[in-house]
Amino acid sequence: MDPSDLNSADLQNFLAEEQQKAQIHEIVAKMTSECWDKCITGQPGSKFSSSETNCLTYCAQRYMDMTALIVKRFQSMQ
Template sequence: MKSYREKFNMAGFLKYVHCISTSSALWHLFKQEKKKAMLNELVSKVTKECWDKCITDTPGSKFSSSESACLSNCARRYMDMSIIIMKRFQSMH
């Protein structure tokens, strides 16, 4: 039979393990939410920048072929540059 001290230590240890696993789960959730927020921010920024560059008149019900091509190229260039910049920062650390 375990002594009171052994039971207490085991209970304390289990609480500690639970706390760590909860903290780890919360940290993982925080990192996921941060990634989502960064992606939303990127999409918003690309949308604004490319819209301002490519849509010069009041848009109709559809984009013209030149507007569509401009938006596509702008978004592609923006994403390519983001990847290049991210790789540079990663190589610095």
């Protein structure tokens, strides 16, 4: 590989996309951990109860809403 290609726009785009993927993965992992700890209080069975399902759904929605709000707030500060 030619070293001059290291600063190419394609490489920069690729790195930005990979960073975004890593950030999304981190958000999903944090959300899963937070919502699991909040909603699954006992040993899970073969499937979630309706209250666990509702709790997980609501928790995930609120987590994503707050993440979007925080991102918008930081973007408006720049």
